[in-house]
Amino acid sequence: MKNIKKTAGKLFAMILTVSVAVSCVVSTGIFTVSAYTAPKKGKIVYNKTIHNKYSKVENTILDSLKNFDEKIDISSLNVPRSDISEIFRVLTLTHPELYYVNQGFSYSYYPSEDTIASIHPEYTISKSEYATQKKLLDKETERILSLVKEDMTDSEKALVIHDELAIMSEYSTSDYNKADIYNSLVEKTSVCQGYALAYSYMLSLVGIDSELVDSNSMNHMWNKVHIGNAWYNVDVTWDDPINDRPGHAQHTYFLLSDNAIQNLPTKHYDYTISNSANSTKYDNYEIHNFDTRLCEINGEFYGFVNNNSSANKGALLKYKLDSNTYEKKLTVDEKWSAGGNSYWINTFMSLEKYNGVLYFNTSDTVYSYDVKTGRQAVVASDISGVSASSGKLCYGMVLKGDAMYAAVSDSPNNKATLKYIKRVDKDSLAIGMTNYIMISSTNSIEKAYYGDVNGDGEINIADATAIQKAIVGLVNQSEIESINSDVNFDSDITVIDATTIQSYIVGLM
Structure with a gap:
């Protein structure tokens, strides 16, 4: 019988500093049912050497982490003790949905062979707490994906997600431990790792491959994005001013070549180039002069x-990103x-x-x-x-x-x-439409589906009945139920709303 020892293998979450590694390709695990379904799942790239060597190990650990297992037996996989920390780091970085897994863990090993017997992960929250947080994460993910249209090009999808993250998130200057997708997407404050992980996570859901790029010297992480047949640098963090400017998203670091991002006045340096960004297509495009959200309509x-340095200062432009053509609509x-x-x-x-x-x-x-x-x-x-x-x-x-x-x-x-x-x-607005609205009682954004009073995802006679019960005082409606009931948008819930739903059901509207 083999002798087993137990020790702690600590891997600390990257806050401002990470270890530089070569690249890897790992498919993300997708938990979210989203508003937009991509024809394929995007991949997140980090440390190719480790992934290629230990893909079977990663899959075993991944399944157990999703199940909140306290012990993960990998004794049959002959994993050297010297590699386990990097395996764990690659796995958690390339699967941002595992944000609830602590970067510190312990393991048991065989001293005679110096291989791992089992891993004992630590979780920052319980399984029941995760179930609650997952609903919030999925809701915010769906909201962002509702901004992405299927007929957009990949560069346009990358732009929409970039702008939403830069505008809705704020860089955390007080707590550098805020470095995961829950911090960035739900709490809306994180450091650079949180921005980068959130961007890769959202890109994966719309079928776009991305890479996590880090620099020890800069204490910084950003992304590379695969558009067409080329890779481009995108730094959402640096496109979001530290003194948060609500409503503004810069595009200085959007879709840049390695040469461009290394030679800007605030340049990026000392990072491992795994997927070279050689294409200079977007380097001199007008996109870099916009510091507002680019809004898509039709x-x-x-x-x-x-x-001020642009000839288009003060102008509202209708802009085509891939051709760099624009039309001035308003000055x-x-x-x-x-x-x-x-x-x-x-x-x-x-x-x-x-x-x-x-x-x-x-x-x-x-x-x-x-x-x-x-x-x-x-x-x-x-x-x-x-x-x-x-x-x-x-x-x-x-x-x-x-x-x-x-x-x-x-x-x-x-x-x-x-x-x-x-x-x-x-x-x-009209019955049957969906919209995102501010709920004043909770100060949160919720999805409204006008006419779906009971929130079951359908508009039917049960919704008309629910309105009638509310009118006579048999039930007390929540704020979102009341909003979905007001299908004639007169700010009052009456029998007219119930009748409107009945007419909608039978096709009279």
Whole structure:
């Protein structure tokens, strides 16, 4: 009988520093039922040497970690003790959904052969706690995937996900342990590893391969993305300003060659090049001048250019990423006061969309813009906290579901405060439509399906009955149930809503 010893093998989560490794290809385990189903699952790349050598070991460990096993027997796989820490690291990095697995673990081994008998993982949460968190993670994943359309090119899908992560997330300057996809996607604050893991995770769900890239010298992690037949660097973290600017997503580090990212003023260096990014296709494209979200409407992308060095400063462009062609739709002649007779050289418009309508801000007003008619209209001009006399202006705006907020600050270099403005107009809504809305009671974004009162995913007679019970006081509706009940959008739940659902069921609407 073999003699077995037990010891602790510690592998610490990368916060700002990671070990540089060569690349690997590993298929991600997909747990999420998403709004968008890709024809294939994307792969996440990290440490090819370890993966090729120990793919069977990784699969065994992976299945056990998904089951929250306390002991994983790999005695028959002859794994050298010297490799187990790197195997574990590769596995957890290339499967971001294993965020609940502690990077510290212990193992038993055979001293005579110096091979691993079993691994004893540690979990940061219980299986029941994970079930609760998984619902929140899946809900946020589905919301982001709802922004991705099947007919988008891979570069456009990568752009949409990049922009959403940069706008919704904030770099964690106080807790460097926030480094996983739950931190980034649900809690919306993380360090660079959290951004990179979240980006790779979301890309995998839309069928795009990516690589996790790290640099010890930089204490930093970012991504490479496989578009067409080439690899490109993308650094979502560095495209999200440290002093978080709500409504703004830079594109300085989006789809760059190795040569470009290594020679920018804030260059990337000392990283292992496994999948070389040799294509310079996007290096000099206009995309790098946008610092707003690029919003998709009917297959076309729109964004503002605020950069003073661009000939398109202050312009709303209809932009085609893959051909680098654009059409100027609107020019905003606006200045942001820097005090006295001084003005900032850049502009600070943000751009959002809701139900096919664009929304943007100036220094003191929010406007809507209809891309079909070119009509521009004032949405809000009396924004709380904004006034020239106080020196506080609107430096951006964001939509959280249907709730509109202005980013108010005394300087673009200082952290902005989000001020609630209003809910977006519901003129274009109808029964049977879905939308993401702000739930005031929980301060969270929920998916509304107008007419699906009981939340079973269908609109049928049970929903009309649920409304009738609510009207006579037999049940108390939650906020989302009430929103789904108001199918004539008059902010009141009446028998008209029940009748509207009945008409919808029999095809009269």
